[in-house]
Amino acid sequence: MRKLFIIGIGTGNREHVTMQAISALNQIDVVFIPTKGDEKAALAAIRHEICDRYISRPVEIREFPILQRNRETPDYRQRVIDWHDMIAQSYGKLFADMPDDANGALLVWGDPGLYDSTLRIVESVKEQTGLAFDIEVIPGITAIQALTAAFAIPLNTIGNPVTITTGRKLVSGWPDGADSVVVMLDGQKTYAQIAPGNIDIYWAAYVGMEQEILISGPLAKVRDKISAAREAARAEHGWIMDIYLLRRTSA
Template identity: 45%
Template sequence: MRKIYVVGIGAGDPDHLTLQAAKAIGRTDVFFLLDKGETKASLVELRERLIKGYSQPRKRIVEGRDPDRDRTPADYTGTVADWRHRRSLVLEELIAAHLKDGETGSILVWGDPSLFDSTIAILEEILERGETVFEFEVIPGISSVSALAAKHRIGLNRVGQPFQVTTGRRLAEGWPEGVDDVVVMLDAQHAFTGHPEADIYWGAYVGTSDELLASGRVGDVADEIVERRTAAREEHGWIMDTYLLRRRPTR
């Protein structure tokens, strides 16, 4: 039986790699990389650095082209489902062609595979088609959310209180009910600016040499965050950021 590890490699700092992840990389025969293009070359470079540092000499690296998708679709859910399907076809072709019986493959996932990543769902879709057979194991990693909290030296929740992880798209529809602490990812429209009295703990490229951090009352730091975020995206061609939005206690 062929086996595939889905390995969480952390938010960007090579030291985020866990011992479990390092051991999985060391047992891997074939690494599968999906190239996202020149503007996101740094995402591939970190993976290659970790492979070089922890893998066995006889390992192989195979690459496929990550399909493009519309970033501002009218049908967001349908567009993402179509993109995942096309990704599954690319990955299935790579697995079928390059992973031999009895070998182990690995897919190195930014952050943690369980949070805002499609790799697990894509592998399940491949298995459901029944044409390419393998087993897979998920290795957890340090997420951008946990790295953000560590950088700001804060907890994500307050005593006895829940928090919610959501997207900028959903936050723009209104503050989630029943929570005062909201972790937001994928906020291209700067939805946090609609909550000037809340506190924000923001970070971009957390754990990398390009790391950006800001915190304070939204009304005081929103312009700074928007300016820094816009400039960083123009410089790098992409941005990976997240933030905690926290309501202040009422008296």
């Protein structure tokens, strides 16, 4: 039976790749690498470098374009569902072309279990196509781990919870009961839209990569600096990938 490895590869640092991931990479016959657009091209290049560095057996690399999301659909959730359905159709064609006894791999940024839809999409492929294949998930270093390591800070305060959310959710208000909030997938600079109060921010762009940018401090003092750095980085590279931790402090 076909087998698909879904391998977390960390956040752009080639040394984030774990020994377990290297072992999995050396069991595969085909690696599927998405391309299209400045960001995908940059991340595809890193995936190629990881394969070149760690795979010591013959392997086929199959690049494929990722279809763009239809942003005209007004409902956000439906827009994402439709987009995932298109990707699932693309995956189905790729997986169907694998030999019956082949092992394939998708290399997932960060970890497959955190704000990544690969596992949902792959299950949709099974439902849509009836293809039979086993799945093995290899965990990876997350952007959250890379962020806290970069600033040498703990994720949580003593005995308190941490909320992991998106900019879209944070704009509705600070999560109840949390003094530490990690914000991912924030294309709207939500940190600049909330009342800064007694909040510190630890912000990173391209965390773990060579072009990593780190800014931290009281939100009221550094949010404009972050916005300027963010726009400059997007203009330079053509894309931006950032994450930040907000922490309430004592008055």
